Structure formats: structure tokens, C-alpha cells
Amino acid sequence: MTRFVALSGTVIFLLSAVGWSLQPAAPAEQPLFGVWNRLNPIGGSASMSEHEVMHFWMEADTWAGRYDKHPEPALGFPNPPDRTFGIFTGAIDPNFVCQPTFPFYPCQDVVQVVEGTTTYHPPGRPPFEVLVQHIVVGESNGHEVMWQYWVSPGNFVCPWYRDFEEALAANPFPARQDCIFGVTSP
Helix, strand or coil: CEECCCCCCCCCCEECCCCCEECCCCCCCCCCCEEEEEEECHHHCCCCCEEEEEEEEEECCEEEEEEEEECCHHHCCCCCCCCCEEEEEEEECCCCEECCCCCCCCCCCEEEEEEEEEEEECCCCCCEEEEEEEEEEEEECCEEEEEEEEEECCCEEEEEECCHHHHHHHCCCCCCCCCEECCCCC
């Protein structure tokens, strides 16, 4: 097992009246900051797949984030995508223990870990919470990858990328499921 200490700091950004964020480049000590993209290849079918997006920022000493979905009509994805959104809140986790079951093990490239809760709001259904969630940012061969680890419920981890083109390159369409299930924590 590898134990490491995460970095902390504060980043401030502004929201306009229409909800767009004006975000400076991510400071080196805040690798989670900014936008992350993921291809969710539901059933390997374009008509069911999704372009998922997470935006992260700091509010005082707390990480905040918003999950939503973007249309990709050129790829045959549902247009518009369903209106599910999620709100994340969390904090740096200085006590995260890296396990051999993680896809980013042996973890020497992990640069930041944030632990928190996301409340998802699917349309036409009640909201639900993912109570313990680790957001792990790593760097490998000059590329950042964010791993979203659902501890409860789920025990699975999925990769996210800085832009959607990188997500498509990592998992070319028609894509296979790239989440890893059965991941365990200490």
C-alpha cells in the first residue's frame, strides 16, 4: 500500500448570470480544477451512449462540482441527452490509501485525491446520493486522467479526460465499458 499527502490551496472563479464559468488555467497545486469529460458507452450503442462532463472549482476550503451531459448528435448519441445532473462537494483527502485493485496502482503518478458526496438528480425520479466518492487525479505519459471512484454504492472506478476528443481516443467508438467494477478500498 502507498499512502501520500495531497496538496491544498484556493482557486476563485466567477459565474455570470447565465451560469457560464470564467475559469483561469488550473494552478499546478490544484490538478482537479476545471472541466473533465467521459464517454459513457451504454450497451456499446451510440443511441444510448453519453458524453458526461464534470466541472470542478474551489469554494473556500471545499471542492465543488457539477455533473451533466452534452449532446453529441454527430456520433448518434441521444439529442438532447437526458437532463440528469449532479452536485459534488468534498475536500482533499490526505489519508487516502492506494490499493493494488485500483487501475492507477502503484499510484506513484497520483497527484491529488478529493473525497466527497455527489447528489444526482435524474429526470422523473427522486435524487440519490453517492455518499463516499474519491476523485483521484493522476498523470501518466504527460496526460492527466481523473478516476472517479464510487465507494458506496458501487465499488467501481471510471476514467475521465480533459477533453472529449481525448476520451474518444482512449476508448474509440463503438466503445467498450471502461469502468472497472469490483474495486475495493481499505
